[in-house]
Amino acid sequence: MITTPFTHLSQWISYLIEQDTPILAHTRTEMNDYRNRIDDIGLREIGALIRHDPLLTLNILRYQEAHRLTRQTTDVTTIERVLLMIGIDGFFRSFGAIPSIETLPDIQKVAIIGTHRTCARSYLASLLAERLSNYRRDIEPNEVITAALLHDTAEILVWLASPRQMMMIQEMLRSNPSMRSSEVQRKFLGCTLNEIQQGIVEKWHLPRTLLHLIDDAYAEEPRVHIVNLSVKIARHLEKGWDTPFLQDDIQQCAKLLNLTPELVYEQIRSVALLAAKNWHWYDESPAAAQLIRHDQE
Secondary structure, three states: OOOOOOOOHHHHHHHHOOOOOOEOHHHHHHHHHHHHOHHHOOHHHHHHHHHOOHHHHHHHHHHHHHOOOOOOOOOOOOHHHHHHHHHHHHHHHHHOOOOEHHHOOOOOHHHHHHHHHHHHHHHHHHHHHHHHHHHHOOOOHHHHHHHHHHOOHHHHHHHHHOHHHHHHHHHHHHHOOOOOHHHHHHHHHOOOHHHHHHHHHHHOOOOHHHHHHOOHHHOOOHHHHHHHHHHHHHHHHOOOOOOHHHHHHHHHHHHHHOOOHHHHHHHHHHHHHHHHOOHHHOOOOOHHHHHHHHHHO
C-alpha cells in the first residue's frame, strides 16, 4: 500500500507491475479443499474455480507469459489452454501458496470491501460476456469471457494500493452523477483506470488479443463491444435495475445482436440470478438481490 498518493500514470505502472498479486480468501479456501481431493477433481473444476477470481486469472496469465517457450509463436489467451499445458499438479505447485487479500499485512477493511465488490462485478461481467457471445456465435468465446473478467483488474489493484484515492473517486461520482468517471479518475489519479490497465498489461506482456479486447478505445468493434457492454451492464446494475444507463445498455445489446430489448433484459436477469448463487465468494450483496424490490414496483 502506498503512503503518498500517485498522480501520474508512470508512477502507477511502475509500482503495480512490481507487486505480487494476492487472491480472494474464498478462492484460497476452495483451492485448499480441492488440493485435499486432488484425485477426485479435473481441469473443468479447476477452471470453474479460477473463473470466479480475476486476480487468480491474472496470476495464471502472468505465469504463462513468464514461462513462455522460445518456440511458442502464438499467444495462449484462455485459462483452459494454460491448464492443459501445466496440468492439475502444476496448478497447485505454481499457485498453491499465493496469499489472500484478507491476510495481507496492514490491509484496510475499506480496501477489502472495494476489491470484493469489484471482483463480484467482474465475475458478473464475465457471465454476461459468455451469454452475449453465445448469441453472436463467437469463434473464441473464452477470450471474450476472460477479457470481461480482467477488464477492471486495474481498479482492483488500485483499491489495494490506495483505497483512499478510490474512495474519493466514488464519493465524487456519487455526489456528481453527471460527471464522467474518466474525468473524476484523472482528477484523483492523474490518469484513467483504463490507461493504468493498458500500461500494466503491456508491461506484463500479456496476450495482445486480451490487451485489445479490454481496451475501451476499440469499443466499436463487435468483440470489444461485447466486453465493454458486459462490463457496463455489471457496473450499472450496482445502481439498480431501473437506471437510464442500464436501459441504454439494453438498447445497444439489442442492436448489436439483433435481438429484442425484452429478450436482452431477460438474459441479463437470468445471468444476474446465476451470479447471485456465488455471492458468498465475495461477501457482497449480488445485483439480483435488488430484483425482488424491482419486480414488486
